Amino acid sequence: MSSRLIGILGGLGPDATVDFLARVLRADGADTDQEHVRMIVACDGTIPNRNLAIDGAGPSPGPALAQAALRLERAGADVVLMICNAAHHWQGEIERAIAVPFVSLIEEAADRTLAVAGGGASVGVLAAHACHAAELYPKALRARDLHPVLPDAAERAEFMRVLAVIKAGDHGPTPKAEMRALAHALVRRGATTLLAGCTEIGIVLRPADVPVPMVDTTEVLVQLAVALGRGAPVRRGRPDG
Amino acid sequence: MSSRLIGILGGLGPDATVDFLARVLRADGADTDQEHVRMIVACDGTIPNRNLAIDGAGPSPGPALAQAALRLERAGADVVLMICNAAHHWQGEIERAIAVPFVSLIEEAADRTLAVAGGGASVGVLAAHACHAAELYPKALRARDLHPVLPDAAERAEFMRVLAVIKAGDHGPTPKAEMRALAHALVRRGATTLLAGCTEIGIVLRPADVPVPMVDTTEVLVQLAVALGRGAPVRRGRPDG
Numbered sequence: 001m002s003s004r005l006i007g008i009l010g011g012l013g014p015d016a017t018v019d020f021l022a023r024v025l026r027a028d029g030a031d032t033d034q035e036h037v038r039m040i041v042a043c044d045g046t047i048p049n050r051n052l053a054i055d056g057a058g059p060s061p062g063p064a065l066a067q068a069a070l071r072l073e074r075a076g077a078d079v080v081l082m083i084c085n086a087a088h089h090w091q092g093e094i095e096r097a098i099a100v101p102f103v104s105l106i107e108e109a110a111d112r113t114l115a116v117a118g119g120g121a122s123v124g125v126l127a128a129h130a131c132h133a134a135e136l137y138p139k140a141l142r143a144r145d146l147h148p149v150l151p152d153a154a155e156r157a158e159f160m161r162v163l164a165v166i167k168a169g170d171h172g173p174t175p176k177a178e179m180r181a182l183a184h185a186l187v188r189r190g191a192t193t194l195l196a197g198c199t200e201i202g203i204v205l206r207p208a209d210v211p212v213p214m215v216d217t218t219e220v221l222v223q224l225a226v227a228l229g230r231g232a233p234v235r236r237g238r239p240d241g
Numbered sequence: 242m243s244s245r246l247i248g249i250l251g252g253l254g255p256d257a258t259v260d261f262l263a264r265v266l267r268a269d270g271a272d273t274d275q276e277h278v279r280m281i282v283a284c285d286g287t288i289p290n291r292n293l294a295i296d297g298a299g300p301s302p303g304p305a306l307a308q309a310a311l312r313l314e315r316a317g318a319d320v321v322l323m324i325c326n327a328a329h330h331w332q333g334e335i336e337r338a339i340a341v342p343f344v345s346l347i348e349e350a351a352d353r354t355l356a357v358a359g360g361g362a363s364v365g366v367l368a369a370h371a372c373h374a375a376e377l378y379p380k381a382l383r384a385r386d387l388h389p390v391l392p393d394a395a396e397r398a399e400f401m402r403v404l405a406v407i408k409a410g411d412h413g414p415t416p417k418a419e420m421r422a423l424a425h426a427l428v429r430r431g432a433t434t435l436l437a438g439c440t441e442i443g444i445v446l447r448p449a450d451v452p453v454p455m456v457d458t459t460e461v462l463v464q465l466a467v468a469l470g471r472g473a474p475v476r477r478g479r480p481d482g
Contacts, residue, residue, distance in 0.1 A: 003287065013274040014266050021284065022259045031409040033254040033286035040312060041282040043262065045274035046244065071281060075316035168272040 006225050007077025007100070008041040009068050012050070012084035013167045016199035016218065017043050020083050023222045028229065037229030040075045042068045050086045051160065054130040062090040066097035073098045079234050081105065081225060085137075085197045085217055086130035101234045108235075109195065109220045110140035116213050117146060117193035124149040124186025124212075126179070127197035129160055137197050149191040155182055159198075166200045176204040183210045247466050248318025248341070249282040250309050253291070253325035254408050257440035257459065258284050261324050264463045269470065278470030281316045283309045291327045292401065295371040303331040307338035314339045320475050322346065322466060326378075326438045326458055327371035342475045349476075350436065350461045351381035357454050358387060358434035365390040365427025365453075367420070368438035370401055378438050390432040396423055400439075407441045417445040424451045 010017030021041065030036040047065060052058030065087060069080050080102045082088065088106045095102050117123055123146050125137045138148040151159065162178045179201060183194055187210070194214040196202055202218040228234065251258030262282065271277040288306055293299030306328060310321050321343045323329065329347045336343050358364055364387050366378045379389040392400065403419045420442060424435055428451070435455040437443055443459040469475065 005285070011274065011277065011279075014262070014271075014277045018259060018263045018266060021255075021262065025255050025259060026410065030255075030286070032290075032405075033252065033288070033408060034290065036252065036255050036284075036286035038252075038287055039282075039284040040316070041280075041284055042316070043277075043280040043282055044246070045271070045277035046279055047274070049273075049275065071316040075281070075283070075312040164273075167274060169267065 003038055004078040004229055004231065005076050006037060006039045006229050007069070007072030007075070007080040008039055008225070009065065009072065009080055009082040009094070010041050011043040011045045012047055012087055013200060014043055014045050015167065015169070015171070015203055017041065017083050019203050020199065020218055020221060023218065024225055027222050028226045037226055039225070040072055040077050042071055044068055050084070050089070050130040051128055054089065054133045060090070061087060062093035065090050066093045069094045069098045069102065073100050079103060079228055081221060083199050083218070083221060085199065086128045086134070088136055089130060089134040103224065103228070103235060105217055105221055106136050106140050108224055109197065109215060109217045110137065110144055112220050113141065113193060113195050113215045114144045114146060116215055119145045120147070121192050122147045122149050122190045124183065124189070124191025124194045125197050126151070126159065126182060126186070126194065126201055128163060129156060131197055132156060137195060149186050149189050151182065151186065155185055158182060163198065163200055166203055171203050176209070179205045180209055183214070187212055244279055245319045245470055245472065246317050247278060247280045247470050248310070248313030248316070248321040249280055249466070250306065250313065250321055250323040250335070251282050252284040252286045253288055253328055254441065255284055255286050256408065256410070256412070256444055258282065258324050260444050261440065261459055261462060264459065265466055268463050269467045278467055280466070281313055281318050283313055285309055291325070291330070291371040292369055295330065295374045301331070302328060303334035306331050307334045310335045310339050310343065314341050320344060320469055322462060324440050324459070324462060326440065327369045327375070329377055330371060330375040344465065344469070344476060346458060346462055347377050347381050349465055350438065350456060350458045351378065351385055353461050354382065354434060354436050354456045355385045355387060357456055360386045361388070362433050363388045363390050363431045365424065365430070365432025365435045366438050367392070367400065367423060367427070367435065367442055369404060370397060372438055373397060378436060390427050390430050392423065392427065396426055399423060404439065404441055407444055412444050417450070420446045421450055424455070428453055
């Protein structure tokens, strides 16, 4: 078998992993089993909580992320992707643990946002606490001449509350409406494009649910996995660092 | 981390793998990422077609199944399960490739069917061509004093047609109605319990859709994965052989 085996570091959370896999199966255009993109998926939720770790309130997920990536490499993965934005704060630890390339969702999503929004645009960033605290998207957007529009402290706390509801298995109208309200707040503050910078957002909120274009990072990862699975060149490392 | 890592040999097909994973996340009772069952999932559809292989019309999937199981073992899996009934015909090749235990879905599902139907009952078996041709369920059911009620040649061909529709991504009312019609035919022929012996069936047909109790092998595998993930003893090998 000559096609690439795509390693997926998932389980952060597991629902986002299932959402991602279901979308890959729709996006890869396959009608038979044999045409689908080949994947090996670590679905291990026991990796320490990223949002506690960033505050020093819990253990670092870095070693567990590195170990999960190493499991994928040992299983034969040719490239590793991670279904979680915030965990990219520990990307360096992951890359040091493996010899195969790790492709950053943050860089891919920022590129996609630039293509959608156009240079100079104001981009509203919906993301989990750790992703904001590590400034993953503000840095990546500013490096592309985009202006991040960020939630305030109350909105960040509300996001974390809704995120816990989604992670606990409620994917219905209530978390969807609450997530939409958080998106609208960023639009009122001037965002002309939204960046759904947490892979749980897309479980409840789709681009059609918001009044401006929205880049869904799960969809970015889906397109990336399909392209890599079909033989697209692997982009390694961070172009800006 | 002391909890077991469950290796899942999937991708046969990928939609059944996603259905399985989604159900595990509902069944394991977790409210946070960290409480979920730990899994590593090979989602590789390129394993050769089982239904062609059983007729000698295509290459054996045995070596690819063995390689996928070995990938899971190298990734640290403590036990391996497979989301496909028919592929259990090549269980011996899988077991010879790995040192960790492989738990048979066929034996688990036959045990569950006995518990549901009671000894001496007539059990209608819905399954793919390779599963029928290898007589996986007739043998396992007869070993438990259960009487298999099998589809005729035309019904087997119709099953394979509907299965291809489901594998191509149509999970709507048409394949559901067609699968239900196949189930009803077995009930008319005397089955008092149904065994959904193909993991694609449960994508469209649920127990509530048929007039007699139905054992869904995807659900059997879900319960098995959760139990093993929570530390249940591993049952190895075939008790009847």
